[in-house]
Amino acid sequence: MKSIFPKILKSNQIITKNIEKYNVDWMNKFHGKAQTILLPSNTTDVSNILKTCNSNKIPIHIQGGNTGLVGGAVASNAEVLISMERLNKIKNFCDKRGVIHCQSGCILQTLDEHVNEKGWLMPLDLGAKGSCQIGGNIATNAGGIRFYKYGSLHQNVLGMKVVLPNGDIYNDTQGFYKNNTGYHIKNLMIGAEGTLGVVTECQLKLQKSKPSIKGMLFSLNNLEQLSKLIELSTNTLQDFISAFELMDKKSLILHQKHFSNLPISIGNFNVLIETQFTDDDYHQSVLDKFFENCMENELIEDGTVTNNETQLNQLWSIREGITENLSKEPKSLYKFDISIKLNDIHTLQQKLKDYDTYFFGHVLDENIHLNILNDGSNDQIENIVYNLVNELNGSISAEHGIGIMKKKYLHQYDTKNQIQLLKDIKKTFDPNNILNPGLITN
Ligand SMILES: Cc1cc2nc3c(=O)[nH]c(=O)nc-3n(C[C@H](O)[C@H](O)[C@H](O)COP(=O)(O)OP(=O)(O)OC[C@H]3O[C@@H](n4cnc5c(N)ncnc54)[C@H](O)[C@@H]3O)c2cc1C
Known part of the structure; x- marks a missing residue:
């Protein structure tokens, strides 16, 4: 195998x-067995690699920024790994149309900073933005904190170049908003976790950044208040909300353990709401009314509102730090990324009351990141949680994907009879099963 790649790469x-x-x-949970790392710098390099691997039936794995949370980024079943880190060029940024065309190894934050200079925003934002790559985001169909405002990557990716497992290049980079010309292969690649092709370039629709940005951190006592707050927010702030994040009591106590005190007293539930608008005076007047309404209807116990950038960043560091704070704990950590209805959070909390649980996440999207800390490993925890999620008719993966970690459960709860369809699609694209073997289904 060693003698093959020097023929096609430097x-x-x-x-x-x-x-x-x-x-x-x-x-630090999943370990790969790659012995050779390939560093292509363009689509042709990737195409040559896949052509070679396919004709020699060599399994190969793709890695982006390696921030994935389902074990999909490491080569569990391949000795060769392609790292996308050198495909990091911005090819074109049209600030009139608000469209960026770049290679897929570009870091999300780098892209955001690039377009910010001309008053645009990437439609996607998440805690791992400093390391994750746009290709990895596309491959996992990452959701993140702007999902409610700007929608999923299915809406925001306008085009892409993909190298198929046999090395052929699928080029859909006309970059139109509308393009109904048969099956949407592009949309099939979004969320395929690299099992159907390697995304090498992409075009994304950007969003105009708004000059007036404000953040609110509220503490609440119970789910009834949360439910009413959500109703009020979606009724009166819909055009303003750019993020709406939930953090339970224990998540914030953990924050206090590692950092300074919080600007509010901690409630059983706490929400961080970020709003954006063009006109600051109007924005402020709407928020004043909203705040008044919250107080009058006793929806919140305590709260703080800010339009100061430093303070807003501090509020965000509370939310974005939770994942890292949990990973610092000496106990075994079980991470779940589920979709459940708001009313079912209480049921889940009750059923898991004997465990050390942490509930946080993108609550307006009905996406909860349930984390459990446990003394030592416990094989039963995943079974228990996923059985409960299944009973509540929830989803075992809201946004992180299946990877290696959730494969068993995807098969277990195949209520939609989708596994066979997924396998058939995989076989059509990758009959030799060389690309990201072992992920999702096979
Ligand atoms: C602190 C933290 C916060 C996070 N917050 C969120 C969040 O809010 N929302 C969310 O959805 N996720 C979140 N994640 C998970 C993770 O950041 C996302 O899944 C991200 O999209 C992965 O991108 P990556 O470049 O790191 O991909 P990797 O982790 O390297 O890879 C992920 C998968 O994509 C495949 N892949 C990577 N690049 C390509 C490519 N170019 N072509 C084809 N396949 C490819 C890999 O083979 C793998 O299966 C978070 C992670 C961390 C650590």
């Missing part, structure tokens, strides 16, 4: 030493 694009970082995932 020597500095193949590494076999000091490769430990490519073989351990962000959670």
Whole structure:
């Protein structure tokens, strides 16, 4: 195998030493067995690699920023790994249309900073933005904190270039908003976790940044207040909300353990709401009324509102720090990324009351990141949680994907008879099963 790749890549694009970082995932939970790391720098390189792997039936794995949370970024079933880190060029940014065309290894935050200079925003934002790549975001159909405002990547990816497992290049980079010309292959690639092709370039629709941005942190006592707050927010602030995040009591107590005190007294439930608008005076008047309404109807116990950038960043660091705070705990950490209806949060909390649970996440999207800390490993925890989610007719993966971690449960709860369809699609694209083997279904 070693003699194959030097024929198609330069020597500095193949590494076999000091490769430990490519073989351990962000959670330090999943370990890969890659022995050769390939560093292509363009679509042709990727095409040559896949052509070679396919004709020699060599399994190969794709890695983006390695921030995925389902074990999909490391090569569990392949000895060769493609790292996308050198496909990091911005090809074109049209600030009139608000469209960016870039290679897929660009870091999300780098892209955001680039377009910010001309008053635009990436439609996607998440805690791992400083490391995750746009190709990884597309492959996982990442949701993040702006999902409620700007929708999913299915709406925001206008075009892409993909190398198929046999090395052929699928080029859909006309970049139109509308383009109904048969099956939407592009949409099939979004969320395919790299099992159907390697995304090498993409075009994204940007959003105009708004000059007036404000943040509110509220504490609440119970789910009834949360439910009413959500109703009031969606009725009166719909055009303003750019993020609406839930953090339960224990998530914030954990924050206090690692950092300074919070600007509010902690409630059983706490929400961070960010709003954006063009006109600051009007924005402020709407929020004043909203705040008054919250107080009058006793929807919140305590709260703070800010339009100061530093303070807003501090509020965000509380929410975005939860994942990292939990990973610092010496106990075993079980992470769940589920979709359930708001009313079912209470049921889930009750049924899991004997466990050390942490509930937080994108509550307006009905997406909860339930985390459980446990002394030592416990094989039963995943079974218990996923059985409950299944009973509540929820989804076992709201936004992180299936990867290796949830494969067993995807099969277990195949109520839609979708596994066979997924397998058939995989076989059509990758009959030799060389690309990201072991993920999702196979
Ligand atoms: C602190 C933190 C916060 C997070 N917050 C969120 C959140 O709010 N919302 C959310 O959805 N996720 C979140 N995540 C999960 C993770 O960041 C996302 O899944 C992200 O989209 C993964 O991008 P990546 O570049 O790191 O991909 P990787 O982790 O490297 O890979 C993920 C999967 O995509 C495949 N892949 C990567 N690049 C390509 C490519 N170019 N072509 C084809 N396949 C490819 C890989 O093979 C793998 O299966 C968070 C993670 C962390 C650590």
